Amino acid sequence: MEADTGALPTKDDFSGWYNEILWRAEIMDVRYPVKGLYVWYPHGFAIRKLAYQILRDLMDRDHQETMFPLLVPETEFMKEADHIKGFENEVYWVTHGGRNELDVPLALRPTSETAIYPMYALWIRSHADLPLKLYQIVNTFRYETKHTRPLIRLREITSFKEAHTVHATWEEAERQVEEAIELYRTFYQRLCVPVIISRRPEWDKFPGADYTIAVDTVMPDGKTLQIGTVHLLGDHFSKTYNITFEGADGEHHYAYQTCYGISERSIAALISVHGDDRGLVLPPETAPLQAVIVPIIVGKRRDEVLSAAAALEDDLKAAGFSVRVDTRDLRPGAKYYYWEMRGVPLRLEIGPRDIDANTVVVVTRTGEKHAIDRRGVVEGVGSILGRFREEIFDRAGRWMADRIRTVDTLEDAADAVKSGVAVVHWCGSQDCATAVEEAVDASILGSDIRSEYILVSTGPCIVCGGTGRSAMVSRTY
Ligand SMILES: Nc1ncnc2c1ncn2[C@@H]1O[C@H](COS(=O)(=O)NC(=O)[C@@H](N)CS)[C@@H](O)[C@H]1O
Numbered sequence: 452m453e454a455d456t457g458a459l460p461t462k463d464d465f466s467g468w469y470n471e472i473l474w475r476a477e478i479m480d481v482r483y484p485v486k487g488l489y490v491w492y493p494h495g496f497a498i499r500k501l502a503y504q505i506l507r508d509l510m511d512r513d514h515q516e517t518m519f520p521l522l523v524p525e526t527e528f529m530k531e532a533d534h535i536k537g538f539e540n541e542v543y544w545v546t547h548g549g550r551n552e553l554d555v556p557l558a559l560r561p562t563s564e565t566a567i568y569p570m571y572a573l574w575i576r577s578h579a580d581l582p583l584k585l586y587q588i589v590n591t592f593r594y595e596t597k598h599t600r601p602l603i604r605l606r607e608i609t610s611f612k613e614a615h616t617v618h619a620t621w622e623e624a625e626r627q628v629e630e631a632i633e634l635y636r637t638f639y640q641r642l643c644v645p646v647i648i649s650r651r652p653e654w655d656k657f658p659g660a661d662y663t664i665a666v667d668t669v670m671p672d673g674k675t676l677q678i679g680t681v682h683l684l685g686d687h688f689s690k691t692y693n694i695t696f697e698g699a700d701g702e703h704h705y706a707y708q709t710c711y712g713i714s715e716r717s718i719a720a721l722i723s724v725h726g727d728d729r730g731l732v733l734p735p736e737t738a739p740l741q742a743v744i745v746p747i748i749v750g751k752r753r754d755e756v757l758s759a760a761a762a763l764e765d766d767l768k769a770a771g772f773s774v775r776v777d778t779r780d781l782r783p784g785a786k787y788y789y790w791e792m793r794g795v796p797l798r799l800e801i802g803p804r805d806i807d808a809n810t811v812v813v814v815t816r817t818g819e820k821h822a823i824d825r826r827g828v829v830e831g832v833g834s835i836l837g838r839f840r841e842e843i844f845d846r847a848g849r850w851m852a853d854r855i856r857t858v859d860t861l862e863d864a865a866d867a868v869k870s871g872v873a874v875v876h877w878c879g880s881q882d883c884a885t886a887v888e889e890a891v892d893a894s895i896l897g898s899d900i901r902s903e904y905i906l907v908s909t910g911p912c913i914v915c916g917g918t919g920r921s922a923m924v925s926r927t928y
């Protein structure tokens with residue numbers, strides 16, 4: 452699996468950089484012989500594991516995790532009209548078991564409403580059963596016809612976290628939407644990925660939903676990536692799947708639902724937003740290795756240096772850091788290059804001079820160098836990691852803020868979307884949205900914007916002059 456050496460393309464050629472880093476940093480192998488399906492390298496999978504542990508920690512506060520079947524009978528799949536329309540061109544069907552043709556074709560879940568809600572109808576009887584808040588982290592399948600790309604647009608989504616909640620009232624479901632948005636905001640803060648939250652236009656909402664709130668980030672090429680969505684489903688699906696409950700009033704009522712999902716696009720964002728020309732730059736919470744110790748071997752004091760490095764590893768491991776000594780027979784520079792490519796936040800150098808001075812040299816992945824006292828190394832590493840995290844989060848936030856431009860002419864909007872996001876006043880009409888998209892060659896991404904990077908306002912719609920509110924326009928993945 453040894454990845455090659457040699458410089459990465461610069462991030463200005465984002466597509467080249469992204470494809471190269473996936474194998475040089477051992478994230479995903481794209482050579483699997485089915486279009487849109489890719490293989491996790493163990494290193495990439497370890498990053499995913501850490502990121503999804505953060506997600507589970509957040510979800511498990513007031514949801515329960517479970518798992519529903521992958522295969523959905525056509526009879527159930529074809530029940531909700533809007534949902535079908537939205538997914539009918541993307542669904543994979545299983546039609547045979549061995550040589551026998553199945554009497555009912557089975558869909559590979561593109562998302563699991565049609566697998567879960569028939570069971571919810573059996574489980575939910577009374578208001579005492581509500582709210583029900585379950586999630587699963589599974590693979591889902593979508594026969595994407597647009598350009599597939601690892602971690603960004605797969606045909607097998609390998610890391611699909613989907614939550615499906617059921618409530619007694621529309622208001623309670625709406626409160627759940629707000630809680631889900633906050634949970635996603637927290638999740639992406641923990642990944643140090645800056646986000647913009649907005650409401651998708653009617654024509655872009657999830658099939659069968661009342662409305663969709665989306666979480667986007669800006670990728671290095673200026674295109675936005677939708678890295679999470681929250682849908683208020685109202686009672687559409689509960690009417691279709693007969694999810695009713697007996698209220699305190701003794702009457703039967705249809706339930707109100709939400710669902711919200713995140714996929715491995717979260718990992719694509721983590722890699723793309725922080726990475727640089729030397730490889731990954733990982734926030735400490737998502738770094739399989741937080742610090743690598745490189746012994747500086749000098750002549751006859753070799754054994755002394757190696758045992759000092761081993762003692763350092765023991766102390767840091769005992770304090771809960773993931774750390775290892777790199778004892779391979781390579782020049783220190785080759786080791787630095789290898790671990791920088793894999794995004795290790797800290798490098799600790801220890802040689803004869805450091806032993807004599809009782810210090811350890813700590814170099815952060817962003818190039819800061821500190822000589823810290825060997826006796827305070829645990830506190831020292833902890834505080835340097837904390838500052839490193841803040842540094843990369845601030846840097847990513849500033850980078851994104853620089854690529855969001857509030858404009859009031861279509862020409863300026865067309866210019867702004869070449870490198871990022873244009874914020875314009877839009878009246879909300881589809882006609883004006885179409886006019887914007889034709890003039891700017893980018894789409895209305897969302898309105899009702901919530902982001903620390905965007906000051907929202909009202910003003911004349913950029914097309915018709917009617918009352919408009921801030922809306923985002925961007926090229927998208
Ligand atoms: N082909 C794909 N590859 C990778 N991620 C995807 C793909 N399609 C969608 N996603 C991600 O999955 C998230 C949830 O998908 S979704 O269609 O918007 N929503 C649902 O499926 C709802 N059932 C919520 S679980 C999206 O916000 C997007 O970030």
Ligand SMILES: [Zn+2]
Pocket residue numbers: 877878879880883912913914915916917
């Ligand atoms: Zn208008």
